[in-house]
Amino acid sequence: MTTTSVGAPKPTRHTADSEGPRRSVRRRSLGDLRVALIFVAPALLGFVLFYLVPTIRGIYLSFTDYSILGNPIWVGVKNYVKIFQDKLFWNAMGVTLEYVLLNIAFQTVIAVGLALLMYHVAKSTLIRGILLMPYLVANVIVALLWFWMLDYQIGIVNQVLQWMGMPRVAFFGNEFWAIPTVAFVNVWRHMGYTALLIFAGLQAIPGHLYEVANLDGASRWQTFWKITMPLLRPVLLLVMVVTITGSFQIFDTVAVTTQGGPINASRVIQYYIYERAFSQQDFGYGSALSVILFVILAVVAFLQMKFLRGNENDLD
Template sequence: MAVTKSASAVPRRASGDARVAAAFIAPAMLGYLVFLVWPTLRGVYLSFTSFDLLSSEKWVGLDNYRRLVNDPVFWDSLGVTLHYVVVNIGVQTVVALLIAVLMHRLTNSSLLRGIVLAPYLVSNVVAGIVWLWILDTQLGVGNEMVEALGFDRIAFFGDAAWAIPTIALVNVWRHVGYTALLIFAGLQSIPSTIYEAGRVDGASEWRMFWAVTVPLLRPVLSLVLIITVIGSFQVFDTVSVTSDGKPANATNVLQLYVYDLAFGRLQFGYASAISVALMLVLTVITVVQYRLARAGQSDLD
């Protein structure tokens, strides 16, 4: 009889736990559905319509996608975005990995971690405005230093050759601390005994970095690359406050083009088509990165 009571109590307790868990999850799930799932589905639908906010949607089928394929501004914006992504991801990953390894091998100071993370606490808009002032051609402190070194002043945000690399490096400055801490967390999971064995065998720090750290850090690096690539393709605010697509569309990234189409020209259907195309591109890139890097496998297993 006691066994029967105990067995019946287990399902009731499990059911109660499930209700409590559902209550905690519900607010986040509601936000997820309202602010992510529904806008995504709505955007996919609008990509097949002609919509300008002033009239109801008109179904046009694949017309927006045909226009996209033949739109030179779209392809130019995609090229500009790819240029930004290559510079941003290349520099950010290398610098973040270097910072993380140095913190892991030399110090465990919480103060140092806070200093490294500090730029990430500044919003993109504020960071963009501050660097716009620092690198101003006439009054900027950065250009004062360039001139003091004997070089001509540089229009960092106004020259087609300098604008995208400058914006990319501004965002590297802001995000590199956060990326470094993600990598640092991955380094913490590598057993110290492996490094001790390497030292016993006479391996140098450089040799252990390539033979131990990088292979064992591969899953974390893969995750970091996926996150940063997705974020880089969606760059908007820094470009908007510093160059606004200028000069001559040299910084007209995809998100800025989508914004101009939707809120500048009220072409919400076509803007949605470009957004859906970008979502598909990022999905493919993410899957390819995940598979090539074997992100779901660890050499520690």
């Protein structure tokens, strides 16, 4: 005679049958994971080799005294203490901030205007392509082009100013005009790309909202501020984060045109990092400057996401 424990669960056919589908789902999930890893591997390898490893090494070098001719010597926070006593660093941060404010203000306003024109008036693909063309040209070439066009002696812009009876302007050689001119060059290059991003955001706004606003008698100005701008906020946030991050890292235009002059008037932080690390062979100090810039950009991006509610969508 066999006895069965009262508390022991009895095996059922349903439990046994359900194990098969579960194993099949697990095998399929593992197979999908392997395929996904194969496709992700090249990008992940590039990220590790060209971003993660240099970042970790740069943070380490920021705590050392290192030139390319010797070995790193650990000095602790000496470089960071030196940075906050460095007048050129504070000058570079001030110049960079001036550039960022000019670039962001003009580029965003002009890009929004161009996006609205593309949405309501100029719907031709050719016009959109023409607006994007400056962005497709290398930044160094754009900088050289405007450097020649704005040259004090032979530049066509100064030739036109003189023909109009106005005095010539040393756009890249004047302390007052150097940073605004650099900002103008980069606004001209990037405004088409930024406008296309905003234009994509405009296309995502449901059209019936504008129809309801028209029925209610709302003017174009009221529609723009009450419907368009609130619903464009996620796209504008993306544009602001990308543009501000890129503006803080401006280098090539300055290197080609002003090289930090005249009298430090255009020595932005990225160019100052280049000078300390590569011109003066002080890689430890240059790495510390880079870490400071990295922290600033991280904080700025976090504050933008926090206060502009980047994780919310007004279309919901």
